[in-house]
Amino acid sequence: MLRLSKLADYAVVLLARLGQEDGLHTAPALATATGIAEPTVAKVLRILSQACLVEAQRGARGGHRLAKPISAIPLSDVIIAMDGPIALTACVDGATGGCEAEGHCPVRGRWDPVNEAVRAALSAVTISDLARPSCSELHRHAPVFPPATGAAVKAVPVAAE
């Protein structure tokens, strides 16, 4: 399966959540907001901090926030931070253990351009593209209706049954 690891998937969810509201977010609050178990939230935040995608502030009033705008975080950076380099086959990153075909492989050493094409596709998407706007953002961008111009809406009586 060409699938993200669970941790990479959760990392996207947590970054999207951090991008929805400014300020510091604690792991318990993020766990409540996203439905991801708190130990998993803590683990993902630790890895994202090491990759300089989120900033941690210690202390009683501490928490985590994005290290850069959500629109400046390519999906590829998140996947690489959580799962390592994008490599569709195990042989590319040196983890050849268990490949039965290595000795005679007719496609050996030809995967780099494919991995690069996938990486490019994923770097063209940012977490901002993936994140749904928060309720407060939706309100901020909600259309402002003009004041009523006097046309009354006629109330239609509901027939009693």
Add this chain to the structure above:
Amino acid sequence: MLRLSKLADYAVVLLARLGQEDGLHTAPALATATGIAEPTVAKVLRILSQACLVEAQRGARGGHRLAKPISAIPLSDVIIAMDGPIALTACVDGATGGCEAEGHCPVRGRWDPVNEAVRAALSAVTISDLARPSCSELHRHAPVFPPATGAAVKAVPVAAE
């Protein structure tokens, strides 16, 4: 890990091998040529036949061959045949079992363009791009050296130690 399944990986290897030499190839011969275990070869060929990427001919002189030129088989078709639709997250193809975040997910329903971008990148690559030329092809395209023009190469005696 954003990684092909072992079976998809082997399918690419087998298709590349089938593309190296015309004619019918038996599963035992393909197993010997690629180093992939014969039961695995048989399993992959069965799936590739169902996906109309290879043709099977029964009988004592039977075997398998490509159903179309190797340059007309996009990598995406092979991955989809072996692993199902390209979906980076489990929720996209309905397999949400085990996702802790589904209820509050801030990126829910936003993955389709990402999956489509990855599919497009993988459909731009064909098995022909991945396959190394066979020895016979290398010979066919090898430069033809002009006949020697009489300049003799002087043999340098190797000093005995």
